[in-house]
Amino acid sequence: MPQEARRRTAVVMIVLACALTGAPAVWAQTGPRPFGGNHWTPAPPAGQRPAGTAGTGTRLGDLAADWALTQLGKPYTWAAAGPRAYDCSGLTMRAWQRAGVGLSHWTGTQWTSGPKISLDAVRRGDLLFFGHRGRDPAAIRHVGIYIGGGLMVHAPRTGDVVRVASIWRPHLVGVVRPRDRAAV
Template sequence: MGSHRKPRTGILESPAARRGAVGVGAVALASASLLTSTAYADDEDTPAIEEQRQRADEARERALEVRAEVDALYQEAGVATQRYNEAEEATDEQQAVADDLMDEAAAASDRVNEARRTLGTFAAAQYRSGSGGLSETAALMLAPDARSFFDTNHALDRLTDVQQRAVADYTERQEEAAAQRAEATEALAELEEREAELAGEKATVQEKLAEARALMDQLTAEEQVELEELERLEREEAERLAEQARLEREQREREEAERAAQEAAEEAARQEQEEQEQAEQETPPADSGGSYATQAEAAIAFAEQQLGKPYVWGATGPNSYDCSGLTQAAWRAAGVEIPRVTWDQVNIGTTVSRDELLPGDLVFFYDDISHVGLYTGDGMMIHAPKPGDIVKYESIDVMPIYSYVRPA
């Protein structure tokens, strides 16, 4: 995308823009329009008032368009960030492989040099014996291939057993060193490919973020005010939905408590006739939360300690995080190791429904699974939202939900 503005119809017709504009954003726009209409209701329909109303409508429309496109760019940057994280892991793994192979190649070269020194002792001994000329062992050391030297010029049975073993050892170590060097060279070439892929993904993320910043910079002061108003209305709507979810949860808990109390009373009546089995029957049912509740509490406690830290794509802490870096670090603090990227995190543990959500569960967003948050209860989560934002609490309804996963 260039720095120029796209036609408004093109922006709103794109799938990514529609996802940003429809839903909570549409509610916000409708609410803002209602407020503006009310403000103008008592004014005379003079040309000045009409012009002012038209400017306000245009500013609101432009703010909504920019918001939709910026959200789409942030989502694309989120996808690219996950690819960057994936490439970074692959690069680190390949770097370790290459380092090991280079060490092995160096060790193989050392063994070749050691074998060469052994052959050198035989060459020196022949020279001291006064045989004159270039000794056979010295010629062997200067030959490019020890076996071809003996195949074409000599017979191995002319050497002593010790010398034969030295020749065989030298030849074997030469071949081993050559194989190790070839393998290390191949690993380094693959490492260069991984590094190039990593650099490409980094460039993609930076490009998307730069486009988003450029769009925001194009807003006039009036359009910026309209955008802030839209975001305020969205927050209020998200808070309303979270409050509604909390009330519904409390209602379910009350109903469950009433059913449990009734069942307990019935059980107590039966137990009066069976004193011998009373201890077993009074044992409370296993807590479905159990150890998971303890682990989730630790994960949430860690996430709360990160509140206010900046979002930085590709970051895994401790001073900044991206979305999946935060959830991985939170569950690691609870003693559970989960994968690095959202596309892998979504496939672990158990997928649950919204009604089954428990604090500590992971909430994934968008069809491309480019964002994740840590559920804390009452329809809220802690997450690292996007560039320019911070780790914070927010309603899970601010983005299209993909799925819910219990990681442990």
């Protein structure tokens, strides 16, 4: 097995094990942060953390989260939707496509892809949205997929790779649980 494939497999196993046990997996993130510094915010007190952990997602949410974790280490490329590179909404679109739910390739329309979920009810596979000006779809700038234990998998920005990160960062706008429009 090539070294890169072994590394990705090891990272996925570490992240899944941490999510199952509730242990923090921040140290399991892939690669260095390209611009230096730490822009992530610390987690809130225990009483304000989401209850969702690995295995508590919906069946489709688990499928989407599990598939997204197989893409760790692939580069961020603006407007990319795989299989070699992703932007944030391209990764979430493909992950939910693997679960049988169609999403568009834009964070603004993904924001409207299902019901809004409170942070204390977040489950694996739910989409986490980040922006600077409230809940206006045009102002949402980033999306990630919740994987449990206060962590998400996302494609952060140019020069970075698909990685696991804490959901506790500035500008969390809200959570959406995508649904199959045909089933509604």
